[in-house]
Amino acid sequence: MGGHSTTLAPMIRLVVFCLGGASMALAQNPCEKLKSYPLPNTTITAAESIPAGPFQPPRGLPGVPTPPPIMLPAHCRIAAVLTPSSDSRIEMEVWLPLAEVWNGKFEAVGNGGWAGTISTRSMAMAMKEGYATASNDTGHKGTGADASFAAGHPEKLRDFADRAVHETAVTTKAIIAAFYGNGPKLSYWNGCSTGGRQGLVSAQRHPEDFDGIVAGAPANYWTHLMSGIIWAAQAAHKGEPGNMSADKLAALHAAVLQACDALDGVKDGVLQDPTRCKFDPKQIECKGEDGPNCLTGAQVEAARKMYSGAKNTRTQQPIYPGMVLGSELGWDPANGLQPLAIAVSHFRYVVFKDPSWDYPKLDFDSGVALADKTDNGLINAISPDLKAFFARGGKLLQYHGWNDQQISPLNTVNYYQSVLEQMGGRQQIHGSYRLFMEPGVMHCGGGEGPNQMNPMAALERWREQNIAPDKIVAVHVTGGAVDTIRPLCPYPQVAVYKGTGSTNDAENFSCKTP
Numbered sequence: 001m002g003g004h005s006t007t008l009a010p011m012i013r014l015v016v017f018c019l020g021g022a023s024m025a026l027a028q029n030p031c032e033k034l035k036s037y038p039l040p041n042t043t044i045t046a047a048e049s050i051p052a053g054p055f056q057p058p059r060g061l062p063g064v065p066t067p068p069p070i071m072l073p074a075h076c077r078i079a080a081v082l083t084p085s086s087d088s089r090i091e092m093e094v095w096l097p098l099a100e101v102w103n104g105k106f107e108a109v110g111n112g113g114w115a116g117t118i119s120t121r122s123m124a125m126a127m128k129e130g131y132a133t134a135s136n137d138t139g140h141k142g143t144g145a146d147a148s149f150a151a152g153h154p155e156k157l158r159d160f161a162d163r164a165v166h167e168t169a170v171t172t173k174a175i176i177a178a179f180y181g182n183g184p185k186l187s188y189w190n191g192c193s194t195g196g197r198q199g200l201v202s203a204q205r206h207p208e209d210f211d212g213i214v215a216g217a218p219a220n221y222w223t224h225l226m227s228g229i230i231w232a233a234q235a236a237h238k239g240e241p242g243n244m245s246a247d248k249l250a251a252l253h254a255a256v257l258q259a260c261d262a263l264d265g266v267k268d269g270v271l272q273d274p275t276r277c278k279f280d281p282k283q284i285e286c287k288g289e290d291g292p293n294c295l296t297g298a299q300v301e302a303a304r305k306m307y308s309g310a311k312n313t314r315t316q317q318p319i320y321p322g323m324v325l326g327s328e329l330g331w332d333p334a335n336g337l338q339p340l341a342i343a344v345s346h347f348r349y350v351v352f353k354d355p356s357w358d359y360p361k362l363d364f365d366s367g368v369a370l371a372d373k374t375d376n377g378l379i380n381a382i383s384p385d386l387k388a389f390f391a392r393g394g395k396l397l398q399y400h401g402w403n404d405q406q407i408s409p410l411n412t413v414n415y416y417q418s419v420l421e422q423m424g425g426r427q428q429i430h431g432s433y434r435l436f437m438e439p440g441v442m443h444c445g446g447g448e449g450p451n452q453m454n455p456m457a458a459l460e461r462w463r464e465q466n467i468a469p470d471k472i473v474a475v476h477v478t479g480g481a482v483d484t485i486r487p488l489c490p491y492p493q494v495a496v497y498k499g500t501g502s503t504n505d506a507e508n509f510s511c512k513t514p
Helices: 008-028 032-036 120-128 154-180 194-205 222-237 246-264 297-308 328-334 341-351 366-375 387-391 409-423 455-465
Strands: 042-050 053-055 070-072 075-082 090-097 105-109 132-136 186-192 212-216 318-320 395-401 433-438 472-478 481-488 494-497 509-512
Touching: 032 042, 032 154, 070 120, 075 154, 090 120, 090 154, 105 120, 105 154, 120 132, 120 186, 132 154, 154 194, 186 194, 186 455, 194 212, 194 395, 212 455, 222 297, 222 318, 222 341, 222 366, 246 328, 246 494, 341 366, 395 409, 395 455, 409 433, 433 481, 481 494, 481 509
Parallel strands: 105 132, 105 186, 186 212, 212 395, 395 433
Antiparallel strands: 042 075, 053 070, 075 090, 090 132, 472 481, 494 509
């Protein structure tokens, strides 16, 4: 699947051929001259030189503070519209640092939710490191929560699913070759959530697009993830008996930590490996009247369903794994008064094609089967066959927070295990694919655990110097000061305290297989 997968080599040859005739003009004003540069199915709408200075990332969700400005070097900004189909309009941007500061490489960055915007903040972070960078809106405008763009527009849904990223990669490489006189020596992908799914799509379907991929908390089993979100909402809000206040979630979280925090040898408010924890929420069921520090019987059952994950109501077969023990403080976004709009929108506009459909109606037998049939491998990215990507030297670094409140971390573990089984075991893939689970970390960051790290730096060393990441150091910051430093270990290893020294120092931990 995917637009120009068979035309990449001819396009690069076209670029190289054209450079001979265009080099003199481009040398005079290399950025602005790109405005008229010919590329297939592409209209360049802007080509402008941007001086060095602060870039203000756009504000995110309501209530989220405006991010601070990011200082950027002088660069060439290219805006373009890609039209790989008659119903496509993929808006993209390419930012090209001047040749003297360019590191010779390309980093494409991913989207979130249903996308609908260009990820300029992530582009800024990439260019700060010297990369030429690109992003796209996946072919529509929106907040990331709404799939109405897909109603009656199968080509736009395909653009979101995988074509927009592939077309952007191909087009960006051609623009890079035109601007600098040569293409990138290496191309990388960096994304989380939908961006993690996009990274896995690239590895599975377009292995030639990137030499290294960072795929964080991937929403790759899309149809089952959407079903899992609806499952949690139904469990908590069918008549509202299972809804838990912030106080009750805090009490549940405290009870889990009381039961399991010390299992890893360090009592620090974080579960190093939540799968080792055994806890039943019935332990804090109210003995008498309801109160903020206990759960009603309905809330106990709702919590059990949150942990167990979605199941087929007829066969009892798992559909999607649940939240893990220790993640309770993050349940509110997934377990609010309504389910995440991303999931409701998927069933309304993609599956049932009925804007009036509402989440209590979902049947976890026939409804999920229809979602899978409708998708037919379009958005889902669950193929375990990464042979072609690995064969050309591709490196895949995946990470996921154990306390992720939106995408179950167990889904990532399941995908990793499926690749192991498909490709002959850990020894066969360990040189190309590593997974890092993050204790106490929520969706793409945040949480009580060490939630700041640099996976791109680890990927670069791995791909360029053959230094495999045996650990990645992560930190937690409170009030602007680092208060915890821990190693993240390649799954299934976990960080084990050596028994002496500060538990906030990574040097006092080693990576071991349980």
